[in-house]
């Protein structure tokens with residue numbers, strides 16, 4: 239076409255229209271036909287979804303983080319064990335040095351021996367998991383010193399032989415000390431200072447036939463980490479006690495490794511495994527031992543995210559409704575704009591932008607509300623939760639990555655929700671709409 | 678360039694109506710010289726609005742040629758046709774021309790913004806035009822605060838903002854009482870005289886039609902009288 243010099247830019251006009259159409263429902267010039275709820279409802283819908291997402295996932299994150307912390311109180315970040323089966327490795331201090339030098343992520347290493355035992359009190363027996371630890375180094379691979387029931391106790395106290403107390407009186411003779419999970423000790427009514435017996439689950443082919451190995455120990459302290467699986471299962475003695483009990487004097491079950499970044503354990507473990515393959519050893523991250531639990535938590539997070547995305551999706555549906563109604567109501571105005579030279583695609587863009595603006599308003603207000611609520615719950619103790627989190631607010635872990643994802647996701651959904659109204663507005667036939675036949 | 682603002686030859690617009698075909702325009706030809714002021718009259722359903730929409734590139738013909746200011750408005754994409762309407766055509770419809778959320782001034786500025794014009798200069802031009810149509814004191818008023826006659830005058834100012842080749846008005850006084858209608862008619866005559874803008878006005882008002890230099894009368898999609906030739 240002649241006379242068409244340069245493509246004009248209608249962006250100023252679109253911006254002007256967009257601003258006015260978004261704000262007009264609130265201003266003094268509000269027309270009776272137009273309810274201010276038209277824009278407010280979808281904004282509120284998306285805001286509620288984004289707010290719920292922010293709050294719920296952050297509180298869940300805080301809970302999971304607390305749980306992981308409790309697991310890591312007892313469990314080392316990584317265990318170096320034999321590659322296949324349940325064999326043991328020869329106790330060589332050279333190996334410790336070698337492993338410690340494998341990665342600069344490694345803070346410290348400590349050998350251990352681990353076996354199932356029966357723990358026998360005067361009243362009843364219970365199965366337990368015995369960890370023989372190197373008291374000199376274990377404090378640095380397991381951080382549960384502050385969870386011990388006896389004040390000032392530490393893992394190095396396991397070095398002591400102590401005399402059992404009987405009816406409040408110290409008895410004759412000393413036995414190796416032991417630290418056990420509080421729930422476990424409660425289950426067999428064992429008291430501090432009481433003498434217990436470790437009984438092997440493997441029959442011993444000694445002179446006397448099939449008599450299981452036995453080892454008397456004295457309860458020195460209990461521990462409570464809050465992780466039920468550990469508190470009801472684990473007991474500690476010093477290394478040589480467990481070795482002798484197992485008749486494995488020069489062997490370890492494996493080596494504990496403490497990392498700078500416990501959450502990176504999986505990748506570091508993979509790296510260590512590769513480096514140790516020739517030694518017939520492998521590195522087992524703490525996440526591997528707690529796979530089922532962590533997987534369940536992850537699944538829960540996924541499920542919750544999905545539900546909350548659905549809430550946001552429903553909010554987006556109301557964008558579609560609002561915009562479709564707006565297109566119908568404003569058909570004549572849109573036809574007038576076309577007669578003034580606004581392009582079909584400009585009208586479509588106008589409605590896409592309108593949907594995106596509603597989405598943006600919803601996301602921003604939802605994020606703000608959510609973060610304010612999080613501030614509140616993380617600082618103010620809730621009476622309902624006094625048992626679990628007495629005197630403190632809820633633990634909260636905000637995942638900015640997730641919040642960014644949900645913000646972008648909501649915006650994309652808002653734009654997607656405006657596609658149909660945009661198509662409708664582009665389909666308006668100005669001639670049909672302007673002639674009074676079409677009513 | 679030719680001296681003609683509008684050249685139309687053998688224009689047809691056919692609406693298929695099932696078996697039958699409805700000929701809204703059945704071969705219309707005429708030319709309008711630049712600066713001319715032309716009334717189109719005819720009974721209802723004779724095809725006046727259809728003709729106006731096609732000349733303004735809002736609708737496309739089934740057959741025939743249209744040239745406005747030497748340009749053929751139908752050969753381009755929506756982008757080009759929209760550009761053509763924006764720069765070279767000013768429309769005034771019978772009623773509800775204005776965007777209710779925008780003030781009189783903003784309504785007049787709108788085609789200038791669409792054209793990508795500089796807002797300040799466009800605003801000045803719009804103010805001058807509104808003063809010219811007698812609404813200098815109503816710049817900030819919204820359509821809901823203006824009378825029907827005032828609204829039509831805003832629409833006329835808006836049609837002129839981009840200095841178009843051609844202003845097309847479809848019964849611009851159809852919804853007004855006789856006094857307001859007369860004012861609008863007078864305004865059209867003055868604009869045509871002062872700005873030399875070519876005007877095509879569809880009207881049922883005989884008095885107005887006869888006051889204009891040239892009249893085209895239509896019936897059943899055909900021209901049955903042209904006072905200019």
Ligand SMILES: Nc1ncnc2c1ncn2[C@@H]1O[C@H](COP(=O)(O)OP(=O)(O)OP(=O)(O)O)[C@@H](O)[C@H]1O
Pocket residue numbers: 673692699700701719720721722723724725726727728
């Ligand atoms: N989309 C359409 N489909 C079918 N017929 C149509 C359509 N648009 C217009 N027509 C017919 O075309 C003819 C001309 O219509 P037009 O609107 O141009 O008449 P008019 O001269 O403007 O009448 P009025 O004075 O009442 O406005 C009419 O018979 C009308 O019914």
Ligand SMILES: [Mg+2]
Pocket residue numbers: 725726727847
């Ligand atoms: Mg008509």
